[in-house]
Amino acid sequence: MIQNFFKIAWRSLLKNKGFTAINILGLAIGMAAAILILLWVHSELTYDRMYKKTDQLYLLGNKDKWNDETAVWFATPKPLATALKSKFPEIKNVTRMNSAEGFLFTVGEKKITPGSGLFVDTCFLDMFDLKAISGNAQQALRNPTEIVLTATLAENLFGTTDIVGKSVKVDSADVFTVGAVLEDMPSNSSLKNTKFFLPWRYMEKIGLSDESWGNNSVFTFIEVDPHTDIASLGHKIKDFSKKESEFNTAENVLKPLKEYWLYSKYENGKVVGGRIDTVNVFSIVAGLILLIACINFMNLSTAQSDKRAREVGVRKVVGARKSTLIMQFLAESVLIATIAGVLALIFVQLSVTDYSNLVDRKLSIAFLDVRFWLFFIGFILSTGILAGSYPAFFLSSFKPINVLKSKLFQRTSKISARKVLVVSQFSIAVVLIISTLVMKKQIQYGQDRESGYDKDRLIYVHDQGQISSKFTLIKQALLEQGIASSITRTMSPLTQRWSNSGSFYWDGKEEGNSAVFNRSTADDKLVETTGFTLVAGRDFDLATYPTDSSAAILNESAAKAMGFDEPIGKVIKDLGRDWHVIGVIKDFVQESPFEAVNPLVIEGAHAWMKTTHIKFAKNLNTREALAKTEKIFKAFNPDYPFEYTFIDEEYARKFDESQKTGKLASLFAGLTIFISCLGLFGLSAYMAESRIKEIGIRKVLGASVFSLTRLLSAEFLLLILLACIIAFPIAFWMMDSYLTKFTYRIGIGPEIFLVAGATALLITVITVSYQSIKAAIANPVDSLRDE
Known part of the structure; x- marks a missing residue:
């Protein structure tokens, strides 16, 4: 039965190659865009969560009142770590982390500046459980003359990673022994730019450490026992810094390491979001782009309903049940979604390198991971069912007597599902256009701000x-x-x-x-x-x-x-x-x-x-x-x-981070518009074909090419105008909420909505006009000739 469904579906697709191509291309682009966004979203959601002890790691911070507002920050004084470890048995390990830059590494005749490194306490590598290619990462750095390198730096210095026990001269003065070589840090880790680790005692030796409780300049991490009551521990350490130092009036707070990247924005001492807001927005964008592609499929499928109506009528007369017809049409949509999904994977694979550079994150598809294929199969099935659900129920609901008597298209209302879908997808497109324009204007506003110093020379x-x-x-x-x-x-x-x-x-x-x-x-x-x-x-x-x-x-x-x-x-x-x-x-x-x-x-x-x-x-x-x-x-x-x-x-x-977000918004807004225009192009082609005799009669009666083009385009322009009216207040609400994140921000003026509306209307005119003009200049003799 299922095999028969797909065989009939394949034959049906081949009968309508043009519409099939538009459906497949639209779905493929929508699915590819959604996959790219979800790759980035997954990278964000797993940021700093790859360590075995992630659930036991916490970042220590401060909370204090200032001008009647409670501020929270996560730079801490250097002596805090050792003082904490000695007072609270629940804390298994404590480490400080401070930037180590500007060093010269010498191996034989080779001298290089390795880039970013870190000064850390001896337990750091054990706490974060970083993977070693050679050596013992958990034991390294316990000797104050040991150094730990990443694989890339080891290759640059020695030409190999098998270098445990070999020597590196640091700053032409101190000789360190390589204690371990680590895998390069993941791109979704706070350590991603780190090339080497030096023991904290070396920082003290060269005079870069201090014992001041008033100098908040390092990160402090703690590892707790898995059964620790974090709320209780947080209460215990709340006033620790105040008791240890007369200079420090801040309360101590604990932040789970796995939440720091996504939930780092505070207002009056409480978490109100952070990067998770951007993640949520782009997750919604992924869903909207896919929805628009599915709407295209629905529109083009229902637009061809007259071609499938007699087929449905005959099938019902010979005994086909409605459920069977629904399964048949869903099989067609799943087949299209499968072809589109394969094409989407090709698009993603071709673009993932450039996309990774854009988002500054190394992204890839885990083809060897069974979980990916399970997700991908589910993704295809859900997309196919979503795209084909309305056409399946719409086409299967035809009554045989009406179809066979050609009474299918008696209209009773000016509002049709197809119009609603067109308005919906262009409303989404206009919202994305406005969002992109606001983001770009906000970035430019920040760039135009007076810096307060002369950057020239x-x-x-x-x-x-x-x-x-x-x-x-x-x-x-x-x-x-x-x-x-x-x-x-x-x-x-x-x-x-x-x-x-x-x-x-x-x-x-x-x-x-x-x-x-x-x-x-x-x-x-x-x-x-x-x-x-x-x-x-x-x-x-x-x-x-x-x-x-x-x-x-x-x-x-x-x-x-x-x-x-x-x-x-x-x-x-x-x-x-x-x-x-x-x-x-x-x-x-x-x-x-x-x-x-x-x-x-x-x-x-x-x-x-x-x-x-x-x-x-x-x-x-x-x-x-x-x-x-x-x-x-x-x-x-x-x-x-x-x-x-x-x-x-x-x-x-x-401005790098905000510009990346702006570029992503522009990219996906552009794809949304392109997918919408594909559907519009297909609908206008069908409209022109279905009204070919009417156009021929009008031409015979003296209608001009311009009047015919206007007649055929007017309905679409009205729909896009309605989409703009719906989209404008939604976009204003969204962007006004977005701008509240910035103290120094723009206002949302009417020019942004005018530009977005004009862009949508212009794109519609360009998309629809080709088919309208083509139909208007056709020879009426051909269209009025008897079948």
Whole structure:
């Protein structure tokens, strides 16, 4: 029976090759788009969930009141980890994690800068259960002179991964033994860019660690016993930092590691979403694209109902039951869905590499995984049944007496299911068009925001090797040779925040005020080098004012948060030192360009610094300035490559994530429109064919090509206009909710809806006009000739 269903279905498809091709192509594109989105969604939902102990790993954070709002953040002070481990038996392991960059690795004659690494405590690799290619990852790093490499870095250094026990010289000073080689980190892991791991004790040895409870600068992870009552543990550690340090007023909070990536947005101390919002949106988009493809199938199938009506009538007369006819038509739709599914897999395989680059995630189809094939078979069946359900019930409901008497198409209503489906799919398409336009406008709004500094001709260089010890000589050479107009040393690049604290104190600070301030540092000529705008006071100037080494510059938000009407001369206490305020600068964008600027204290030369900012002279072109700068750095730091970053490029990277989302929205909105237009093209072709005699008569009676084209197109244009009317309020509600995530955001103006509506109408005209004009210019003699 089933074999017979599919045999008849195959013959039916071959009779209508044009409509079959449109159905298959539309479904294939819709299914391919849905599969691509679901690959990304799966990658997001499994982010940081591949570790064996994922359910036992928690990230430690802080929660505190600031300006009547509760803030939550997950940078912690360095001494917190060891203090926790000694006080709570429920905590099996604790590890800190801090960035380790700027090192030079030497093996024989080969010298490379390996990229991003991490300083971690000895139990880190055991907690995260990272897979080792060679060596014992759980035991590695217990020796303070051991290092752990990833496979790619091992290959680059040694040409093989079988290197356990071999030596690597770090920074031309310290020799480490390779304790293990790990598989490269998964792309859906927070560790994805990590190339090596160094023991925390080495960080202490080179002076990068501290015991300050007021310096939130590292991540702290804990591993709990599987039977631990997390709510009880959370209550126990709530006030731990307050008890350990008079400088720390924040509460400690626990966050499951597996939730951190997806649920990281907080409002007034409570989780309100995060990346999970984007995941949910694109999951809905996947469903909508597939639904539109299925609507195409429904429309084209029911449009051909007159061709199948007599078949249904004859079958019923000879005894076919309605259930049998339904099964027959569902078999046709499943067959089409199967062909489309295979074609969709080909589309996905051809595009997955470029798509992976777009979403910055390594994606692939697990062809060898049985679970994928079970999902794929279910995907095809559900798509086929969804697409074929309405046509099956519609076609099988014909009454034989009406069909055989040609009374099938007596119309009783201006509203038909086909019109509803066309309006529905174009409503979805218009919503996606508007969403894409709003996203792009929001991104552009952020890009047009005044950054607060002069990005032109400004680079930064992280400390490597002897840069710190030879900085005075490097600076002198750059200035004397006219390469740089000014130079300043800072803790971090202008575009990054590496430290914050709630332990700042000043005269007049109210009791209970636990406001968190960003912390940065600078030695000399900060304002001159960066192009900051001074609101009050002056720049750091160590040559004229040697005491500027203990001075501070505030941004406007910090001065306001401290309640200073006249900030110049005020004293701020931080990390056991007094800092006297010498200047106030306008707020500048250090973190997200879509959010409000946080209060910032920039401390003078007595503070810790690791980054050099160089402003090139105007009379040199950039290539020449870089070549001369590299020569100077190589002269004073010969073992290390000259590595630099332009501030404008670093600033542009702040928009990477939002731009990826915008590109994805554009891609899938475009596919939605294309699929909708395929259906519209097929419907207009059927409409023109079914009214061919009417068109012939009208031409004989003198109708022009223009009037006939307008007649044939008008119905579709009215449907699209109705779709716009339905889509506009839905899109406004959705995008207004989307924009509430941003402090610095656009308004939704009427021009966006006008552009979206005009685009939909123009696309409809172009799609329908071809078939309408073709029918209008046909010779009426051919259409009116007797059969």
